[in-house]
Amino acid sequence: PQHVMETVIVGNTAMHHFLCGLPVAQLGASPYVPAVSSSLTYPASDIGLSIAPAGRVHMPQNIAGYVGGDHTSALLITSQLSAEFPVVLVDIGTNTEISLVLPGEIYTCSTASGPAFEGAHIRDGMRAAPGAIDRLKIRDGQVEVNTIDSAKPVGICGTGILTAVSEMVDAGILDEKGSINKSCEGVRVIERKAEFLLVPAAETGHGRDIVVTRKDVNEIQLAKAAIRAGIEILLDSAGVIAEDVKSWVIAGAFGTFLDLGSAVKIGMFPNVPLDRFLQVGNAAGMGAKQMLLSISKRTAAKQLTGKVQYIELTTRKDFTDKYMQAMYLGD
Numbered sequence: 001p002q003h004v005m006e007t008v009i010v011g012n013t014a015m016h017h018f019l020c021g022l023p024v025a026q027l028g029a030s031p032y033v034p035a036v037s038s039s040l041t042y043p044a045s046d047i048g049l050s051i052a053p054a055g056r057v058h059m060p061q062n063i064a065g066y067v068g069g070d071h072t073s074a075l076l077i078t079s080q081l082s083a084e085f086p087v088v089l090v091d092i093g094t095n096t097e098i099s100l101v102l103p104g105e106i107y108t109c110s111t112a113s114g115p116a117f118e119g120a121h122i123r124d125g126m127r128a129a130p131g132a133i134d135r136l137k138i139r140d141g142q143v144e145v146n147t148i149d150s151a152k153p154v155g156i157c158g159t160g161i162l163t164a165v166s167e168m169v170d171a172g173i174l175d176e177k178g179s180i181n182k183s184c185e186g187v188r189v190i191e192r193k194a195e196f197l198l199v200p201a202a203e204t205g206h207g208r209d210i211v212v213t214r215k216d217v218n219e220i221q222l223a224k225a226a227i228r229a230g231i232e233i234l235l236d237s238a239g240v241i242a243e244d245v246k247s248w249v250i251a252g253a254f255g256t257f258l259d260l261g262s263a264v265k266i267g268m269f270p271n272v273p274l275d276r277f278l279q280v281g282n283a284a285g286m287g288a289k290q291m292l293l294s295i296s297k298r299t300a301a302k303q304l305t306g307k308v309q310y311i312e313l314t315t316r317k318d319f320t321d322k323y324m325q326a327m328y329l330g331d
Contacts, residue, residue: 004051007044008058008292010284012068012095016059019047031312032065039069039302058298060291061305064312066110071097073287074251075106076301081278084246086238088231090269091283092117092252096227099308100234100245106304107237109311111230116219117158117254124198124210126155131205133160133198134257138167141185143198152205156198156212159257164212165220166262168196169329176328178217224268225326230313231270232322237311242270251283264331271331 009019013034017024022035044055060069071091078089078101087101096113099106119125119132126132131154135146145160147153156164168174173184173196180187180194187196199210235242248269250258260277263269269277280286290297313319 001051002053005055006058006292007049007051007055008060008288010060010068010070010073010288012070013062013065014068016062016068020059021047027065030314034062034065037062039298058291060287060298060301063108063305063308064110064310066095067097067108067310070284071099071108072301072305073285073291074283075099075101075304076287076290076297077251077280077283078249079300079304081249081280082247086240086245087247087249088234088245089249089251089283090227090231090255092227092250092255092258094118096230096252098227098230098234100238100240102238102240104307105238106308107234107311108308109230109234109313111226111313113223113226114219116161116223119155119157119161121219122156122161122216123213124155125161125216126157128157128159128257131155132157133164133210135160135163135259136167136198138171138173141171143186145199153199153203153210154205156210158254159259161212161216161220162224162266162268163259163262164196164198165217165329166259166265168212168217169266174217174329176330178214178221178327178329180214180217220266221327221329224263224266225323227268228270228326229319229322232326233311233313233316233319236318237309242272245272246276248272248277249283250277250279251281253282255279256281266329267326267331 039061040059044051044057060072062068089099091097094115096111099108130149131151132148133145133156137144195211195213201209
């Protein structure tokens with residue numbers, strides 16, 4: 001470590017502020033303004049980072065209270081992926097940052113998509129670990145599951161629950177409002193609440209049934225509706241329609257393994273050709289590496305943030321209507 005002279009650190013605005021010892025109270029109240037938006041370069045010793053005595057830390061610009069330097073870093077990568085515009089970047093997480101990139105301007109927003117895509121708030125939800133159902137098919141009423149490491153199923157991760165909802169819509173088990181059809185094979189009613197059986201207890205790794213409940217479906221509806229509403233508001237703000245977007249860049253850990261067909265089918269993304277989607281994984285990390293190795297990339301990142309028009313969704317009168325419309329399962 002003592003040989004390391006330079007580091008680049010990226011994260012959301014709250015992470016950035018905590019690391020730097022900046023005030024954070026204003027991030028929890030409208031209009032959610034960062035204490036510092038400009039890039040920072042400072043001695044690593046200021047934050048107790050044990051590298052070379054003269055080592056430095058660089059942190060790129062924050063864009064807004066809920067759009068941090070990690071999204072700036074992801075934008076740097078996105079700008080290199082397509083020579084044609086418009087491009088949409090969707091960095092999926094508990095907060096999902098979305099940008100619409102045009103030749104001379106960038107429209108950006110953040111949506112509270114929640115932790116459902118990470119398996120949280122799902123009855124049998126779990127992180128993407130051995131035994132997690134990550135994909136499934138429903139054929140003639142029978143469920144065929146795929147698990148991580150081919151282990152016995154013990155739960156369902158974010159990609160699995162998204163695929164499950166899509167397959168249940170296809171099979172007629174779910175209607176467009178997310179209600180479960182009680183007459184379908186595999187559906188049972190317990191304490192007057194319908195649920196769909198994915199894996200019976202005898203076939204699981206922990207001896208308990210794995211099911212999808214109406215509440216689970218609602219969690220996915222809430223998460224995907226937030227993302228879709230954000231996309232639609234950016235498109236409207238720029239006067240662009242989804243069909244005109246040349247590339248849809250999907251970033252983030254969840255975005256790496258997302259089944260795009262399922263996401264489009266339930267309406268998370270507009271119904272455009274799947275070959276326009278690029279799943280790039282940890283774009284923020286890739287951008288950080290470039291800024292570590294190149295001063296010119298740091299300059300390029302600064303120039304990108306200078307083009308950003310940030311849209312605060314809570315101030316948009318049309319957000320609620322678009323959000324409620326996006327709750328439906330289907331485009």
